[in-house]
Amino acid sequence: MDDAPILEAVDLARSFASGHQRTQALDGVSFAIRPGVVTGLIGPDGAGKTTLMRLAAGLLVPDTGSIRALGMDSTRESLAVQAALGYMPQRFGLYEDLSVQENLDLYADLQGVPQAARAERYGELMHMTGLGPFTRRLAGRLSGGMKQKLGLACTLVRAPRLLLLDEPTVGVDPVSRRELWAIVDRLVKNEGMSVLLSTAYLDEAERCQAVILLDRGKILDQGPPATISARMAGRTWAVTASGERPRDLQANLTGQPGVVDALVQGDHVRLVTQAAGDPAQLTRLPGLQDVRIKAVPPRFEDGFIDLLRARTGAAAPTHGDSLVDGLQRHPDENDAPVIQVEGLRRRFGDFWAVDGVSFQVRRGEIFGLLGANGAGKSTTFRMLCGLLPASAGTLRVAGLDLRHAASTARGRIGYMSQKFSLYGNLSVAQNLDFFASAYGLAGDARDARRQWALAEFELAPYAEQLSADLSLGYKQRLAMACALMHQPEILFLDEPTSGVDPLARREFWLRINALARAGVTVLVTTHFMEEAEYCDRLAIMAAGRILAMDEPTAIKAGARTPEQPEPSMEDAFIRLVEAAYAAKEAA
Amino acid sequence: MLIRLLALIRKEFLALLKDPRSRMVLIVPPMIQLLVFGYAATFDLKDISYALYNEDRGTASRELVAAFDGAPAFHRVATLHAEGEIAPLVDKRAVLVVLHIGPRFSADLQSRGSAPVQVIVDGRNSNTAMIALNYVRAIVDDFNRAWITAHGLPAPPARLETRAWFNPNLESGWFFIPGIIGMLTLVTTMLVTALTVAREREQGTFDQLLVTPLRPGEILLGKALPGFIIGMVQGTAILLIATLWFKVPLLGSLSALYAGLALFLLSGVGAGLLISSLAVTQQQGLLGAFLFMVPAVILSGFATPIANMPAVVQTITLIDPLRYFLVILRKVFLEGAGFDVLTGQLWPMAVIGLVSLSLASWLFRHRLY
Amino acid sequence: MSAAQKPSLRGGGLMRLKGLVRKEFLQIVRDPSSIAIAFVMPIFLLVLFGYGVSLDADHVPVALVAEAPSPDTADFFASLESSHYFAPLHARTLAAAEQALREGRVNAIVHLRANFAEQLRRSDGAPIQVIVNGVDANTARLTQGYIEGAWGNWLARRATSQGQELATPVQLEQRVWFNSELRSRNYLVPGLVAIIMTLIGTLLTALVMAREWERGTLEALLVTPASMSEILLGKIIAYFVLGTGGMLLTVGLAVGLFGVPLRGSFWLLWACASLFLLAALGMGLAISAVARNQFVAGQVAIIGTFLPAFLLSGFIFDIDSMPAVVQGITHLIVARYFVSIVQTLFLAGDVWSVVLPNALALLLMAAVFLGITWRKSRKRLE
Incomplete structure (x- = not known):
């Protein structure tokens, strides 16, 4: 084949009506994608990534412009295009009440795969995805990562020449993420497939041969990821200050003039400045002593954040005291652990989802629960919140078992679930009011908290909008605001950043840090390994047990090998999980 | 709270x-x-479509037919001239009731004081059929009472006086x-x-x-x-x-x-x-x-x-x-x-x-x- | 691009359809509530109607009051006591009987005054006072009819015993066609077949399209070569088979267990039932496709299916007795046409003049509903 573009858009535009206003999802987008490579479609939430995918698959009609896939017009020849390409939507439509095999059969039938060719293809796919042992399991009973792999397998039953993947790695643990990427790479290399993949994980962008940066419907930049990070040369630094936790140092640096981005990375803060040159003036910040600065090579993420910040025109947000203003600082009555878990177990049928978990969390600590999908994080989490009875073991939250405690005890916790469970048909203000009242706030106190939440989370312009119509990032803000209306002492966050773009994640963590500084205890589960860096301590779970529990640096240090002197959290995590599986196999 | x-x-x-x-x-x-x-x-029948097959030419039959035609619930949709016309009409639900008066009706009524009248009802909806039959019976009863008085026949020794409580018109x-x-x-x-x-x-x-x-x-x-x-x-x-x-x-x-x-x-x-x-x-x-x-x-x-x-x-x-x-x-x-x-x-x-x-x-x- | 690389858009249609139908079946089988609707509810309802529910009153409780008991009063009461239509209850005074009527212990009072025996021998005859509870007008009328029957028998018996002839100028000879014993079961059970099939057809499908929209499964189907017509056809076929199963079950029970005669042709019934199922399925799919939201679709299904089919189809209430406007509205109720067909096919036989127009109406309604569904579910995500 020649080098003609496999997917080509010319001046593509598309808008949607939401309520009374129209949103421009895509605005004059033009690009051309080369065959035989992985192209990343990168952009914050609401950038128009999904709209672009759907236009390419012929599921939407553009307002103006055109898009051609595999040499055919996606709009006018949509049936032919759909027959030739593979598309995996963000929430892939697996039938949860069908088994793995039945889902595969359905898509094989729909894609017209001849019976004779199926056995071989299924074999390849099952081998590739590692789903072989689970063919008879109902899709609804699979873990999130396995579901994504099954979705991919269903998309691939007939090898398409162009594969569109819409955020395939959202809500997927690092191990499954690596496996998904391995599959994609193999497809490109062995089967000559072309892949367009959208993602919110910026480290994944560096695995693409080319990227398209999209923001608010417009293309910011496109090209190989290396050229984008190369622009940041001389502007990236590692900063440490003695006597200052990286988390606090980050909070200090964020929002300072000349600072584009500050991010906790192990024992130092990664700093991106607006201009090249020594950021030495930062060392003169009040309250900072003994600041050491070292130049580090730029990453793709730096370039991306820089582009986004330049476009929005806003400096990095500052977050600190306004968030905790209203918070009653709880006097340190004693140093007794706020959360205590001892030998916790939970059985579903004959399967132990949580199998003997013990840990303690101190006041004002950020404690992370990390684990692959199906490791038992969510079950543990639900038991702690009193949503699920424990089969065995004891658990104490603020000295009480929430399942049996008086309802007032629940007033001391805040809860935010991974689905950002809000009432979609209520407006933003109504959601805030409802949750405030559910926690017993009334009258002026409630009004004050609503005003605070609208201002603090920058939700005021959307106060009257239905929460179902918000973009994911704003839903997350609203969910967090709702969880904070009653100024809880303890915050439970279940994958609070799942599917949210990097900028929103940064803001989110700044808020969490501020809360922890004010003495709020935070228990958080996450898939994002770099987020584990924000935790004071974390527990890594697999198969219902805790594999390791320590401070992030100590956990990373445990994974240090001669070949890998500076392991990332992800490396450490994968190493631990693989070791656990190996031990299980051996046993 | x-x-x-x-x-x-x-x-x-x-x-x-x-x-x-x-x-x-x-x-x-x-x-x-x-x-x-x-x-x-409602179970009240307001529009009973009926067909008349009258083989008699006498006054008595005319009076009886007049009683039916005068009843507000009855509505004559067909007048038949042969027995064979009955079945198709009933089958296709064109009529609910067929009133069949035999050729000797008036003569028998005059001479013997009594004569039969045949009523055919579509029983597919048995409840409607039963109600329609009750309506027919009420008209015939009225006719009989009037006939007895007019012809000086002996009245029955007892009569029913019915009242319905709570819903007088049922x-x-x-x-x-x-x-x-x-x-x-x-x-x-x-x-x-x-x-x-x-x-x-x-x-x-x-x-x-x-x-x-x-x-x-x-x-x-x-x-x-x-x-x-x-x-x-x-x-x-x-x-x-x-x-x-x-x-x-x-x-x-x-x-x-x-x-x-x-x-x-x-x-x-x-x-x-x-x-x-x-x-x-x-x-x-x-x-x-x-x-x-x-x-x-x-x-x-x-x-x-x-x-x-x-x-x-x-x-x-x-x-x-x-x-x-x-x-x-x-x-x-x-x-x-x-x-x-x-x-x-x-x-x-x-x-x-x-x-x-x-x-x-x-x-x-x-x-x- | 060579044609060989494109999988044929038509040739694979059968395979796609097979896959879609199988998927629907698996989903039906995995959800116990659809099975309950398709098979348990029909059996439950049929048994209820077949054995339980009846419009034929039997053993109607009646209070008998004789102010001055005498052989004559006893003779009259005997005619009521001997009939299985009544469960007589003797009361001493009218007041006691009226109290019983008010409390609902009896449906009617038969009251003979103190001078009954005396008046009986006078020329203008003795009045017999009958009071019925008119709240349930239908039962009241039945009761009234039963009492009249007993009274007539008594008169005839009395006349014969006295060697006289009772004057009844016009004697009614009633012929009830198709259901000579006037068993209400014979007409309720066939009508029920229609009600049950409305529920199966509409309820099961009312949420399925909305569910696919909500769960995002439709998006994945839409990018496969399967066309919207194939996706819809897959659903129709699966639920059609399920509905046919429910139909066979109910017809089998009606004929086998309850002895309702099936005088028409089974195959004609089958054909009409299929048309009806198409219309009912179409209605469910149309609700689903228009609402695109399970909650609203569910609400519309609750409001729009059961009560209208129950009250406006002619299943219980005679359509001809309704005001013209309401009769017009009944033409929008799918079940109406099918009730007419099943009652005729079961009890009367293959009467083409009834079957044909109703079947045409069913065909038209099926076409309209499926058309709406198809229009509302174009293969785009707008």
Whole structure:
């Protein structure tokens, strides 16, 4: 084949009506994608990534412009295009009440795969995805990562020449993420497939041969990821200050003039400045002593954040005291652990989802629960919140078992679930009011908290909008605001950043840090390994047990090998999980 | 406690009424349905189409035919001239009744004092057939009485003097319209309650509720009260239509009627929430609502009296809240009953309501999924 | 691009359809509530109607009051006591009987005054006072008819015993066609077949399209070569088979268990039932496709299916007795046409003049509903 573009858009535009206003999802987008490579479609939430995918698959009609896939017009020849390409939507439509095999059969039938060719293809796919042992399991009973792999397998039953993947790695643990990427790479290399993949994980962008940066419907930049990070040369630094936790140092640096981005990375803060040159003036910040600065090579993420910040025109947000203003600082009555878990177990049928978990969390600590999908994080989490009875073991939250405690005890916790469970048909203000009242706030106190939440989370312009119509990032803000209306002492966050773009994640963590500084205890589960860096301590779970529990640096240090002197959290995590599986196999 | 509860109720109302489509679904159809069903639900035949096959030329037969043609419920659509014409007409449902007067009718009546007349009725709907036969019989009886007097024949030694209490003209609409009030109220409570918990479970907001200080009992109240209030408002509107538009007499105690409505709503809301908390998906909630609603209507005595059912089935009807409410509605509307007569109907609904609500509230927390 | 690389858009249609139908079946089988609706509810309802529910009153409780008991009053009461239509209850005074009527313990009172025996021998005859509870007008009329029957028998018996002839100038000879014993079961059970099939057809499908929209499964189907017509056809076929199963079950029970005669042709019934199922399925799918939201679709299904089919189809209430406007509205109720067909096919036989117009109406309604569904579910995500 020649080098003609496999997917080509010319001046593509598309808008949607939401309520009374129209949103421009895509605005004059033009690009051309080369065959035989992985192209990343990168952009914050609401950038128009999904709209672009759907236009390419012929599921939407553009307002103006055109898009051609595999040499055919996606709009006018949509049936032919759909027959030739593979598309995996963000929430892939697996039938949860069908088994793995039945889902595969359905898509094989729909894609017209001849019976004779199926056995071989299924074999390849099952081998590739590692789903072989689970063919008879109902899709609804699979873990999130396995579901994504099954979705991919269903998309691939007939090898398409162009594969569109819409955020395939959202809500997927690092191990499954690596496996998904391995599959994609193999497809490109062995089967000559072309892949367009959208993602919110910026480290994944560096695995693409080319990227398209999209923001608010417009293309910011496109090209190989290396050229984008190369622009940041001389502007990236590692900063440490003695006597200052990286988390606090980050909070200090964020929002300072000349600072584009500050991010906790192990024992130092990664700093991106607006201009090249020594950021030495930062060392003169009040309250900072003994600041050491070292130049580090730029990453793709730096370039991306820089582009986004330049476009929005806003400096990095500052977050600190306004968030905790209203918070009653709880006097340190004693140093007794706020959360205590001892030998916790939970059985579903004959399967132990949580199998003997013990840990303690101190006041004002950020404690992370990390684990692959199906490791038992969510079950543990639900038991702690009193949503699920424990089969065995004891658990104490603020000295009480929430399942049996008086309802007032629940007033001391805040809860935010991974689905950002809000009432979609209520407006933003109504959601805030409802949750405030559910926690017993009334009258002026409630009004004050609503005003605070609208201002603090920058939700005021959307106060009257239905929460179902918000973009994911704003839903997350609203969910967090709702969880904070009653100024809880303890915050439970279940994958609070799942599917949210990097900028929103940064803001989110700044808020969490501020809360922890004010003495709020935070228990958080996450898939994002770099987020584990924000935790004071974390527990890594697999198969219902805790594999390791320590401070992030100590956990990373445990994974240090001669070949890998500076392991990332992800490396450490994968190493631990693989070791656990190996031990299980051996046993 | 009160604040939390009020917020919950407000939220439920917003969730129910914010969407214009939902609003339409809750308010307009019950009114339209009462109007339509109020006219549809009647066993009174107003337009019996009949065919006449008169082989007789005498005056007596002409008088008899005149009696039928003069009856407002009868409407002659065909006059036949051969026996063979009867079957096709009846078969295609063109007529319900065929009146066949033989060739010697007048002669026999004059000479022997008695003559037969054949009536053929389409029995496909046996109830309609029976009613039509009664109408025919009434006309013939009148004719006979007049004939006896006119010809000085001996009158029967005893005669029936029939009166109907509570509904002197035996208008079946008076019986059915109160029943429709009960059915529509049941449908509305199902509409408001049967899908709510399942929907929140599907969307994940139910967990969010459970971690707030709200107790299961409060969540239950918050879910139950909107159904209750909407049921009350709608019940009142329907009652007004029944009395003002359909002119069904409302003789009894209004407070007894409202006590009945309140307890019925309690039991209906309880059943709806029980279904809802048992269901994992909205699909199951919907199907559950039907599995409850259809037997509840059929076994309530709405169209077919409970007394006609076999003993076993009569026992089953004891757990049907609609059964009690229908008795209350009819007794209060038509018989002028008050609390004294109705306690036996009120307490079973209270029991059904309390049992189902307690079960639902227990399930809120203990349903695993 | 070579044609070989494109999988044929038509040739694979059968395979796609097979896959879609199988998927629907698996989903039906996995959800116990659809099975309950399709098979348990029909059996339950049929048994209820077949054995339980009846319009034929038997053993009607009647209070008998004779102010001055005498051989004459006893003779008259004997005619009521011997009939299985009555469950007589003797009351001493009219007041006691009226109380019993008010409390609902009896449906009617037969009251003979103190001078009954005396008046009986006078030329203008003795009045017999009958009071019926008119609340349930239908039962009241039945009761009244039963009492009249007993009275007529008594008169005839009395006349014969006295060697006289009772003057009844016009004697009615009634012939009830198709259901000579006037068993209400014979007409309720066939009508029920229609009600049950409305529920199966509409309820099961009312949420399925909305569910696919909500869960995002439709998006994945839409990018496969399957066309919207194939997706819809897959659903129709699966639920059609399920509905046919329910139909066979109900017809089998009606004929086998309840002895309702099936005088028409089974195959004609089958054909009409299929048309009806198409219309009912179409209605469910149309609700689903228009609402695109399970909650609203569920609400519409609750309101729009059961009560209208129950009250406006002619299943219980005679359509000809309704006002013209309401009769017009009944033409929008799918079940109406099918009730007419089943009652005729079961009890009267293959009467083409009834079957054909109704079948045409069913065909038209099926086409309209499926058309709406198809229009509302174009293969785009707008």
